[in-house]
Amino acid sequence: MIIGVVGGPNKGKSTFFSAATLVDVEIANRPFTTIKPNQGTAYVSTKCVHEEKEKPCQPVNSKCENSIRLIPITLLDVAGLVPDAHKGKGLGNAFMNDLMQAKALIQVLDASGRTDLEGNSVESNDPAEDVRFLEKEISYWINGILTKNWGKISKQASLAGKASEGLANQLTGLGITEDEVKSVLEKGSFSEKPDSWSEEEILRFSEEIRKKSKPMIVVANKIDLEGAKENYERLVKEFPQHIIIPCCSEAELALRKAAKAGIIEYVPGSSEFKLLKQELPEKQRKALEFIMSNVLKKWGSTGVQQAINKTAFGLLSLIVVYPVQDSNKWQSGKGNFLPDAYLLRKGSTAIRLAEAIHSGFVERFIAAVDCRTGQRIGKDHELKNNDVIKIQLSH
Numbered sequence: 001m002i003i004g005v006v007g008g009p010n011k012g013k014s015t016f017f018s019a020a021t022l023v024d025v026e027i028a029n030r031p032f033t034t035i036k037p038n039q040g041t042a043y044v045s046t047k048c049v050h051e052e053k054e055k056p057c058q059p060v061n062s063k064c065e066n067s068i069r070l071i072p073i074t075l076l077d078v079a080g081l082v083p084d085a086h087k088g089k090g091l092g093n094a095f096m097n098d099l100m101q102a103k104a105l106i107q108v109l110d111a112s113g114r115t116d117l118e119g120n121s122v123e124s125n126d127p128a129e130d131v132r133f134l135e136k137e138i139s140y141w142i143n144g145i146l147t148k149n150w151g152k153i154s155k156q157a158s159l160a161g162k163a164s165e166g167l168a169n170q171l172t173g174l175g176i177t178e179d180e181v182k183s184v185l186e187k188g189s190f191s192e193k194p195d196s197w198s199e200e201e202i203l204r205f206s207e208e209i210r211k212k213s214k215p216m217i218v219v220a221n222k223i224d225l226e227g228a229k230e231n232y233e234r235l236v237k238e239f240p241q242h243i244i245i246p247c248c249s250e251a252e253l254a255l256r257k258a259a260k261a262g263i264i265e266y267v268p269g270s271s272e273f274k275l276l277k278q279e280l281p282e283k284q285r286k287a288l289e290f291i292m293s294n295v296l297k298k299w300g301s302t303g304v305q306q307a308i309n310k311t312a313f314g315l316l317s318l319i320v321v322y323p324v325q326d327s328n329k330w331q332s333g334k335g336n337f338l339p340d341a342y343l344l345r346k347g348s349t350a351i352r353l354a355e356a357i358h359s360g361f362v363e364r365f366i367a368a369v370d371c372r373t374g375q376r377i378g379k380d381h382e383l384k385n386n387d388v389i390k391i392q393l394s395h
C-alpha cells in the first residue's frame, strides 16, 4: 500500500515523511528542497489481538511493540506543487506520476500561515487556499493523463456501452477500476459519449475521479507556531467533509530520533514520553520541554501517527486481518503465533485475503475458517476488523 505525501513547497512534507519513516532526507526552510521522491516505510498502528491468547505474538510481516501491531505501508514524499503546476509553474506536475499507485494522499500544509503558496516565508497566508489549489492541481494532473490521445480514446469510449471501459483503460495506471469509472459516470450524470464532452466536462470528470481514486487527508502542520491553532479551527469549519489533523512533524522527528538514541522512551502516537537520561545538554532539555508543554499536552500527540492511522482506517476504511494456518493455536506452518497482519478494504471477502497473501491462492482456495468461532466460511464471506482467518487451499 502506497500513500503519497503532497502539498505546496516548504510546508514540512519531508519532515513529516522523515518523522514517520525515520529515513534521513534533506529538510530546509526554502521551497523545492525535495526534487526526487523519497520513499520509506511507515507503520499503521492498531491494538494487537495477541492479548486474547495471553501471550506475545511472533510477527513476521509486521512488528508488535507494547501490544501495538505495526503494519508497514510505503510512504512517498514528493516535490512541492504550486498553483498552475499543470502549466509548468514551479517543477510542474509531471513528478506526480511517481504517485500513480498511491491509494491515498496526505496533504501537509503550514497551519501557521508563514509560507505562501509558492513556499516563500510570509507574515500570513490562508491555509484554506492550500487545500483548494492542491485539489485543483491534482485534478489537472489526472486530467492530463486522461486526455493524452483524447481524440482517439473518447471516440472509442463513445462506442455503444463502452464509455466506462474506454476511460478506465486510460486510467488503469492510476489504479482506477472500471467500476469506479462507472460509478462516477452515473453519479455525476455524465453523458455516455465522451467525445461530445466539453473541456469543462472532462475536467469535472477528472475532479470526481480524483475524489474517488486519490482521497486526501489534511495535515495541519507547524501547529506549534503562533496563529496555527486559530487557522486549524477555521480549516475544520471551512472543510467539514475533510479529515484534518493538527500536527507538529518537527516534534515527532525530534522525539523519534531521541527515542532511537536512547534518550527517551516514546511510543509514536502517544501523549507522553519518559526521560531515560537525566543529564542532557541544556538545548536538548529545553526542546523536549517545549514539545511536552506546547505540543503533547496541548494537542494530545504530535499528530504524525494519527495522520497515518486516520488515512488507513478513516479515509480508506481499511480493516486488519490476521491469516494463520493453525486455527486453534493461531500459528503459521512454522509455528509462529499470529505472524502476519494484512490491511484490507472494508467489505473484503475471504477470497480477497487469499489474493492479498498470494495471487496464486485464488485458484487454490477451497474455504476458510473464522478461527474465533471455528466456523467454516466461503469465499464471499465478508471479513471483519481483527478477524483471525485460516485459509484452506487445494494442493
Ligand SMILES: Nc1nc2c(ncn2[C@@H]2O[C@H](COP(=O)(O)OP(=O)(O)OP(=O)(O)O)[C@@H](O)[C@H]2O)c(=O)[nH]1
Binding pocket: 008, 009, 010, 011, 012, 013, 014, 015, 016, 026, 027, 028, 029, 030, 031, 032, 033, 034, 035, 078, 079, 080, 119, 221, 222, 223, 224, 225, 247, 248, 249, 250, 251
Ligand atoms: N515550527 C515547525 N517547523 C516545521 C515543522 N515541520 C517542518 N518544519 C520546518 O519547515 C521547513 C520546511 O520543511 P521541509 O520538510 O523541508 O518542507 P517540504 O514541504 O518538504 O519542502 P520542499 O521539499 O521544499 O517542498 C523546515 O525548516 C522545517 O524544519 C513543524 O511541525 N513545526
Ligand SMILES: [Mg+2]
Binding pocket: 013, 014, 015, 026, 033, 034, 078, 079
Ligand atoms: Mg521536501
